[in-house]
Amino acid sequence: MRATMTATVSVAALFLAGCASPAGTAGPVGAAAGGSSGTSGTVTGTVNVFAAASLKEAFTVLGARFESAHPGSKVVFNFGPSSGLATQVTQGAPADVFASASASTMDQVVKAGEASGPRTFARNVMEIAVPPSNPAGITGVADLTKPGVKVALCQPAVPCGAVAATVFANARLEVTPVSQEADVKAVLTKVGLGEVDAGVVYVTDVRSAGGRVTGIEIPAELNASTAYPIAALTKAANPAGAKAFTDYVLSSDGATVLAAGGFTKP
Structure with a gap:
């Protein structure tokens, strides 16, 4: 076994990596996000995202970019342990999107009828x-x-x-x-x-x-x-925003930001 000093990539560096345009991609960030969700310019209001604590840095970048691509929208995050967040969702907490750090916690939400068709976006x-x-x-x-x-x-x-x-x-x-x-x-x-x-x-x-x-x-x-699944919730107060944010995380632009943070492809 060997010990290695992990490269000291600060949160600021992650932001810079996340904000850079992916190689070979034409157009500004807004175009990338709009192309992924198909709703550029139509998504407004608050999107409440419940996400695993380990996603904090990457999702903070994605949230800021999403808001830039969709003027009038605001992404509000609730970061915490996936199991606790799943319990909050099944107990009626106001959330539009759930991103878990494991399939089993997502399954709890799906079985409770709070989500369907979750998709894995990272490992x-x-x-x-x-x-x-x-x-x-x-x-x-x-x-x-x-x-x-x-x-x-x-x-x-x-x-x-x-x-x-x-x-x-x-x-x-x-x-x-x-x-x-x-x-x-x-x-x-x-x-x-x-x-x-x-x-x-x-x-x-x-x-x-x-x-x-x-x-x-x-x-x-x-x-x-561990795999990270994401899903728009069935009782989302902002269903258009929930779908658009979920699609953005699953887009190539989202994958670039996640990779900059050390996540691997699903």
């Missing part, structure tokens, strides 16, 4: 995050089991917790965390503050953290991934 893999100085000398997954090593994980019901559990199963290891957090950003915060020696998060979160953490790669034969 993500896991990585070990450590403080920049790496005080515990973490070099791989096995080091997370060493006595005295403090590890933070996502709660088991949260997609990032479930995927981390698959990594440990692949490695045939039992890792006992000192804390289990509500979402991946909370794990990343604990690592960045030096409150723990390591956390298992998505590679995209290590990238977005820049120099606040260092990433330790997990070998492909041990690693695990």
Whole structure:
């Protein structure tokens, strides 16, 4: 196993990457978005998007670009753990779009009749995050089991917790965390503050953290991934906006922004 310093791509860099026109694409951002949704100039009002915490940086870029392409529209995000967001949606929270970090949480929403026909738009893999100085000398997954090593994980019901559990199963290891957090950003915060020696998060979160953490790669034969589905909700207050935003995330323009953040194709 080898430790690598993850390239310090800041959120600002992600914004620059997201705002650049894809190679070989003609026309401004607005044209790209309009071409994807087919509703350029017709979408107005607020679009409430419930999205997994790991999508925060990429979706913030996409939201700003969507608003530029659709004057009079406003994208309002609710970022959090996919499982919690799914519960909010099924309990009647006002949302137009749901983007989950796992198919299982999306299935909860679909089975409740709140969405149909979800489509996968990205994938993500896991990585070990450590403080920049790496005080515990973490070099791989096995080091997370060493006595005295403090590890933070996502709660088991949260997609990032479930995927981390698959990594440990692949490695045939039992890792006992000192804390289990509500979402991946909370794990990343604990690592960045030096409150723990390591956390298992998505590679995209290590990238977005820049120099606040260092990433330790997990070998492909041990690693695990998760798929990200998105759907316009059946009770959306702004159905036209919900469809347009969903289509934009699934467009080539959306794929470019997601790739800049470290997500891979579905």
